[in-house]
Amino acid sequence: MTRTRFHEGLDELKDRLLRMAGMAEQSITRAINAYRERDRDQCKLVFASEAAINADEREIDELAVDLLALQQPMAVDLRFILAVIKINADLERVGDQAVNIAERVEQLLTVPAVELPIDIPLMAETASKMIRMALESFVLGDADLAEQVLTMDDTVDRMNHDIADVMIELIKKSPQVTEQAMDAIIIARNLERVGDHATNIAEDVIFWVRGADVRHHLGRS
Amino acid sequence: MTRTRFHEGLDELKDRLLRMAGMAEQSITRAINAYRERDRDQCKLVFASEAAINADEREIDELAVDLLALQQPMAVDLRFILAVIKINADLERVGDQAVNIAERVEQLLTVPAVELPIDIPLMAETASKMIRMALESFVLGDADLAEQVLTMDDTVDRMNHDIADVMIELIKKSPQVTEQAMDAIIIARNLERVGDHATNIAEDVIFWVRGADVRHHLGRS
Numbered sequence: 001m002t003r004t005r006f007h008e009g010l011d012e013l014k015d016r017l018l019r020m021a022g023m024a025e026q027s028i029t030r031a032i033n034a035y036r037e038r039d040r041d042q043c044k045l046v047f048a049s050e051a052a053i054n055a056d057e058r059e060i061d062e063l064a065v066d067l068l069a070l071q072q073p074m075a076v077d078l079r080f081i082l083a084v085i086k087i088n089a090d091l092e093r094v095g096d097q098a099v100n101i102a103e104r105v106e107q108l109l110t111v112p113a114v115e116l117p118i119d120i121p122l123m124a125e126t127a128s129k130m131i132r133m134a135l136e137s138f139v140l141g142d143a144d145l146a147e148q149v150l151t152m153d154d155t156v157d158r159m160n161h162d163i164a165d166v167m168i169e170l171i172k173k174s175p176q177v178t179e180q181a182m183d184a185i186i187i188a189r190n191l192e193r194v195g196d197h198a199t200n201i202a203e204d205v206i207f208w209v210r211g212a213d214v215r216h217h218l219g220r221s
Numbered sequence: 222m223t224r225t226r227f228h229e230g231l232d233e234l235k236d237r238l239l240r241m242a243g244m245a246e247q248s249i250t251r252a253i254n255a256y257r258e259r260d261r262d263q264c265k266l267v268f269a270s271e272a273a274i275n276a277d278e279r280e281i282d283e284l285a286v287d288l289l290a291l292q293q294p295m296a297v298d299l300r301f302i303l304a305v306i307k308i309n310a311d312l313e314r315v316g317d318q319a320v321n322i323a324e325r326v327e328q329l330l331t332v333p334a335v336e337l338p339i340d341i342p343l344m345a346e347t348a349s350k351m352i353r354m355a356l357e358s359f360v361l362g363d364a365d366l367a368e369q370v371l372t373m374d375d376t377v378d379r380m381n382h383d384i385a386d387v388m389i390e391l392i393k394k395s396p397q398v399t400e401q402a403m404d405a406i407i408i409a410r411n412l413e414r415v416g417d418h419a420t421n422i423a424e425d426v427i428f429w430v431r432g433a434d435v436r437h438h439l440g441r442s
Contacts, residue, residue, distance in 0.1 A: 061428070065299060074295045078286060089307060128267060168403055172396045173269075178389055182406075189410070200310075207282070 001076045003090045006071045013063055014139070017091070020056045021135045024091045025050055025128055028100030028194060033125040034105045035187060038113060046102040053095035060088045072213050073210075083208035086136065088200060090197040090204075094131060096191045097197075104183050104190070118166055120187055123186035127191045130156065130198035143209040156195035163188040228290045234305050235360070238312070241277045242356045244270055245312045246349055248319030249415060253345040255326045256408060259334060267323040274316035282311045283402055296432075304429035308359065311418040311425075315352060318411045318418075325404050325411070332400045339387055341408055344380045348412045351377065351419035356425060364430040370423035379417035384409040 013147040027049050034042035064081050065071070073081060130152050135148035246268050255263035285302050288294070292301060349374050358366035388402040 065296075066433075067292075067302060068289065068303075069296050069299050073289075075286075075290050082282075082286060082289075085303060085306065086310060089310065122350075129373050164403075168399055171392055172399050175393045175396050178393050180391060182385075185403075186410075189407075211286075 006067065006073075008013070009063070009067045010077065010080065013060065013081070015055070016060050016063065017084055017088060018135065018139070020053065020091050023053055023056070024094040024098070025093050025131055026051070026129055028101070028124060031098040031105065034102055035108070036121055038109055040109060043102040043106050046098050049120065050095055050099050053055055053092055057088055057092040061085060069091065079208045082139070083197065083204045087201045090200045091172050092098045094194055094197050100190045101121050101187050104187050108180065108183045109173035114177050114180045116167070116170070116184055117181065118163045118184060120163070120184065120191070123156065123188060123191050124161070126152065126159065127156050127198065129193040130195050131201070134198045134201035134205065137205045141205070141209050143206045146202035146205040146209075147193065149198055153195050156192055159190040160188045164167045227288065227294075230284070231286045231298065231301065232279065232287065234302070237277070237281050237284065238305055238309060239356065239360070241274065241281065241309070241312050242352065244274055244277070245315040245319070246352055247348055248274070248316050249322070249345060252319040252326065255323055255340055256329070256341055259330055260396075261327065263329060264323040264327050267319050271316055276312055278309055278313040280346040282306060290317050291419035300429045300432050304359070304425045307425045308422050311421045315415055315418050318415050321411045322408050325408050329401065329404045335390070335398050337388070337405055338406060339384045339400065340382070340404060341412070342403045344377065344384070344409060344412050345381065347373065347436045348377050348419065350418040352422070353415050355426065356420035358426045362426070362430050364427045366431075367423035367426040370419055373407045374416050377413055381409045
């Protein structure tokens with residue numbers, strides 16, 4: 001394989017990863033729309049996307065393995081490929097979180113709708129924005145932007161805690177809405193995990209861009 | 222680097238990963254002991270281990286990068302190194318789950334102890350056994366053993382659901398123990414995630430051992 005073909009391979013790897021990121025983010029959006037609109041059809045779209053996302057993950061891994069096997073990459077390309085492999089695993093798990101949320105929504109559809117004093121869609125929008133920013137930092141190779149994602153994770157964690165606190169108080173006062181409140185707590189926790197995956201992706205971007213610095217901090221060079 | 226030095230590097234990589242797995246599993250054990258014995262000291266040991274586990278993860282990644290950079294690995298070695306990189310990330314997150322459990326136990330120590338009709342230690346033992354079996358399948362390169370881990374995940378998922386169901390019924394009857402019951406639900410979910418990480422590790426072992434077969438199923442070769 002020529003150097004040019006190799007770099008075409010890297011470009012393809014990046015494109016495929018971005019397409020997969022788009023699918024994962026779309027699944028989260030659909031799962032939250034399903035929650036907001038009590039819409040079983042959007043749950044089904046999320047379940048249907050899961051197999052496609054899983055197949056994408058495996059194919060991206062294979063492409064990365066092929067690139068590593070066919071050409072001795074330079075250090076910077078090597079770190080890029082490894083970052084792709086790790087980001088790939090996190091995106092697949094974002095898709096899993098969308099499935100978890102959609103399953104929870106299906107359960108919610110079996111109990112009466114209640115108005116809850118929390119804002120799940122706002123939390124979802126924040127977590128999704130973290131994913132988009134993490135991917136943008138990857139495309140741009142921008143470690144500073146990746147660091148902004150790390151700080152946003154505190155916001156999402158706080159939203160998660162606040163929602164849990166409000167729901168526990170509600171359960172104590174109104175045990176008849178325990179199921180609905182529990183489902184909200186669990187959906188919030190799923191969104192918090194989406195934020196964790198965005199954080200992982202941002203850390204991988206920092207590892208890729210600033211590889212030497214990270215080692216320095218560990219006192220190994 | 223000679224071929225022999227390279228294989229020594231692979232051995233070191235495996236040894237370090239196994240040591241890290243031991244630490245991660247120990248953290249889960251300590252977190253569950255802390256839960257069972259209401260022991261804040263064991264929580265502190267879990268928090269202290271987190272930094273060591275995170276540093277280990279980074280160093281194992283660096284060692285893997287060095288091996289990839291310094292020698293063009295053969296396909297089987299390449300897949301092995303990539304499996305290590307992925308397993309490494311999962312083990313670090315097992316450590317995170319131990320931290321999550323220990324944080325929850327600290328919260329539990331602020332409310333009165335209540336006897337709950339569930340068996341968290343049994344669930345923890347099952348999830349830990351999955352981690353041990355997944356690592357054993359990695360050491361032996363045994364894809365059949367890895368597949369047994371995948372089936373055990375259903376058991377852990379069922380335990381998680383059962384604990385949640387029992388706790389929700391309890392909350393409805395006895396809202397005054399909502400905190401304790403919620404903490405049990407969340408600890409069970411953390412253990413379920415430990416099972417998920419064991420599943421991921423087992424899948425990585427299968428990917429490593431049966432790389433060609435996986436591609437075949439995707440219709441790419």
